[in-house]
Amino acid sequence: MKKVSFAEFGGPDVLRLVDAEEPHAGPGQIRVAVRTAGVNPIDWRIREGQFQKESRTSHKPLELPAGIGQDAAGVVDEVGEGVEGVRAGDLVFGRGAETYAEFAVLWFWARMPEGLTFEEAAGYPSVVETALRIIRESGVEPGQTLLVSGASGGVGSAVLQIARERGIAVIGTAGAANQDYLRDLGALATTYGEGWVERVRQFGRVHAALDLAGSGVIRELVELTGDPGKVITIADLTAPEYGARFSAVSGDKTKALAEAAGLIARGRLHIPVEKSYPLAEAAAAHADSQAGHTRGRRVLVV
Template sequence: MKAIRFEQYGPPEVLALVDVEEPHTGPGQVRIEVRAAGVNGLDWKIRAGHMRQMIDLQLPSGTGSDASGVIDQVGEGVSDVEVGDAVFGVGVGVLAEYAVLDAWAVKPDSLSFEEAAGYPIPVETAFRILDQVGVEPGHTLLISGASGGVGTAAVQIARERGITVVGTASPANQDYLRELGALPTTYGDGLVDRVRALAPNGVDAALDVSGSGVIADCIELTGDPSTVVSIADFTAPRLGAQVSFAPTDISAALRAAAALHVEGVLHIPVESRFPLADTAAAQARNEAGHAAGRTVVVVSGGPGAT
């Protein structure tokens, strides 16, 4: 089968489309014919070598963790799905024609394969950090970097829970945040004053999704370092803030996201699409940031590949 691999750390150009052996399921796994794969920031950070102290990667390696597709193999012990089911979930090296998933949920008919491919890590992260920061109905939450995949999911989930959201994004994405239900503002100098003007009764908690050096501002706004959680700035604990990195129950998060989509609550638009052979360009697009939504690699067509 065709798959994306890289033999050394480096820029996007180290990625290559090559022929490899097909993967097969182990116990508790499913294999899918991949329809689409989401591109996450972690993908290019691993490829560039930024995570080598945290992730023991054996080269050559595949890339990508989030995918959607149709099951064609079911491993021992799996009873909730069967061959032919459309699912979306998380695996290793999913930028390929076939991929094995370790966690998944059934894809609703109303959710396209392309959009579903962009859900797994962003929605699991959004659920996890919202729970970790402890916001409740009636609270006001600041989300720094609210227009990307995690931010988009977090805004919508928080709003559904009755939480007021102030979100930061580039000037071009202010209307996008407004459409999601957030009170939008730009990042950069003067952030504290702009947020206070939007939330005169104060901010109860803050999420740093983009890692753009906002931890001190977030703490100033909430007044309590323990009410600030970052997924991108690993220096946050030096100021008393929290960092969230390890996924929890991915399958449960995916099932919850599917239910919210069916209810009309959750929608994460696909901002840009690339064919499998152009995965390098897809990762470069993700690395550039400022996207309103998700970057997705379209791997194959097939029945229901909408």
């Protein structure tokens, strides 16, 4: 089979499309014929080697060469021992390992809601699990206000819609081109850049804050909330220096995927796909993701 791999840490150009042995489903796992794979910022952070010496996250050092990717949507073609409720031919989306490939093993999955395309489905797994997790970790309650820095990407799009569903008010920061997009998702919107802290203050009290972009704003988010324990980041490894928390992967991912499927089916959650790329153009997808200003998700089509 074909898969995307890298033999050294570095920029997008280290990614190569190579021939590889097919993986197989072990106990508690399924294998899918991948139709689309989600591109997440954590993918290029891993590719750069950011977690190799970082003790403040749960990521283990990676041995090279290695495949890449953790989200996929596809057709089940192997079911591991002990797995129930799914069979070959089912359409699923979920999380696993080395999903930038023609076949991938998933550890957590849910059936694709009716009407959802493969391209759309691959954009949900990590994004929704992360959104649900960091909202929970922030401790924000219905009726309170959540500040989201870097709100227009995939995780931000999910946070804004889930918060709205739960009665949580949201202030979102993003580039000028994405202000209407944030407002359409129910957020109070403002741009980042000079004076952004004062612009946020004009909206009123901030009870908790999420940093999704890693743009060096942890100090300001702590200042706005008045409590470093109410500031969560998924992108800034320096957060603990300010008393804030770096949120790594945890929690019940199967439950998160099931909740996502329910929200999608009810029309309460929609994350647009900004751009799709052929599998062979994974490097271009990474470069575009790192450039920022994403509205929604980027996916690879196998």
